[in-house]
Amino acid sequence: MESMTGYAFIEASTEQFSYSVELKSLNSRYLEIFVNLPKLLKNEENELHNLMKRHFSRGKLELHVDIFDWNVTRPISINAEMIKKYYRELRQIHDELGSAEPLRFESVLTLEGVSQRERSVISRTSRRDIYTAVGRAIEMAREMRNREGATIKKDMGALVMEITRHLGTIKTISKNAVREKKDSLKKRIEAVLGSTVDEVRLYTEVAILADKLNVNEEIIRFKDHISKFASLMKSRDQIGKKLDFLAQEMFREINTIGSKSSSSEIAHAVVDVKNHIEMIREHCRNVV
Known part of the structure; x- marks a missing residue:
């Protein structure tokens, strides 16, 4: 006999970040699965949903995955051509106005489009670690359901x-x-x-x-x-x-x-x- 009430919480770290996996199981007339993921993992929602479906037959299940404390800084790319274009334009305006103030190079770096922080990408190792944690959370929740x-x-x-x-x-x-x-x-x-x-x-x-x-x-x-x-x-x-x-x-x-x-x-x-x-x-x- 298996109860529909269970809970599991896991917190761990990968080579890139720290993360937590929380799984709640409550009673319900049917099987209801809700998967809440950070933006970086949205593409994994369907696969995680199917993973839960393979291990549970009834109950209201809520899976929450959170990512925090990144260990690596996202790299920044510099648009050299954009910097040159900005600098030429600013130099021309500066000369036309005859300004006594010197034109500072660092002022160009603050302009839009000069630098761009690259999007974070989850590595295969980090993805594997998260799936391992989800699998362990499922085991823990099922153990609790069986005990109850x-x-x-x-x-x-x-x-x-x-x-x-x-x-x-x-x-x-x-x-x-x-x-x-x-x-x-x-x-x-x-x-x-x-x-x-x-x-x-x-x-x-x-x-x-x-x-x-x-x-x-x-x-x-x-x-x-x-x-x-x-x-x-x-x-x-x-x-x-x-x-x-x-x-x-x-x-x-x-x-x-x-x-x-x-x-x-x-x-x-x-x-x-x-x-x-x-x-x-x-x-x-x-x-x-």
């Missing part, structure tokens, strides 16, 4: 055991409920009529009442759902939605049991079972 999945599995197993125990209690109480209703009905009729009750008529009424109070079918179906639920928890496939569906069916059965019974003990057991099922459904929403 194991915890969820253990917790759900304990909840199922509690539900099974409550079902046993409900079954025992419901068997005695018909007998108690018969004795109660007999006493009430005798108190009203003041005479012995017709046993045949009494058993007919009790049979009708017993049919209304009988929860045996619901308990059988409930146990079948529990059996399927326990079997499904052992699977390594996508089981979150299937488990949630079975939990809904369990809730439907316990609702019917509660509506049929007038016993306070059964009512309390039903409340506990409903609470356990809700806790199971919360877990199911975070299972792949």
Whole structure:
């Protein structure tokens, strides 16, 4: 069993710069992948998206890669022809104006187009290092998802055991409920009529009442759902939605049991079972 909640953060350096890789995994009905990259890595977005898709089948995944603290300075290129052109033009204007101020060469270097800082390029080694870090982040996030999945599995197993125990209690109480209703009905009729009750008529009424109070079918179906639920928890496939569906069916059965019974003990057991099922459904929403 795998949870959809995971996290990984890696910070390292290449020969060119320092970088960080952050991967967040949250629960979602489907597989949603968001890749946030610096401008220099935008061309890698599709490949990183496919890499994530190969390792995850469900959940909302957010991958963030950041680059900072460059170790190398971007080289600057000088446009010699542009400098000569600027200088000739400025010299001509300077002479025409007859300015006493000397024409300084450094003033030419500040003009537009004279120098240009070359665009940074990520080397193959740096690219490989980033992909290695992303791969490690995926492993770390999956390890966390598996650890949490194991915890969820253990917790759900304990909840199922509690539900099974409550079902046993409900079954025992419901068997005695018909007998108690018969004795109660007999006493009430005798108190009203003041005479012995017709046993045949009494058993007919009790049979009708017993049919209304009988929860045996619901308990059988409930146990079948529990059996399927326990079997499904052992699977390594996508089981979150299937488990949630079975939990809904369990809730439907316990609702019917509660509506049929007038016993306070059964009512309390039903409340506990409903609470356990809700806790199971919360877990199911975070299972792949």
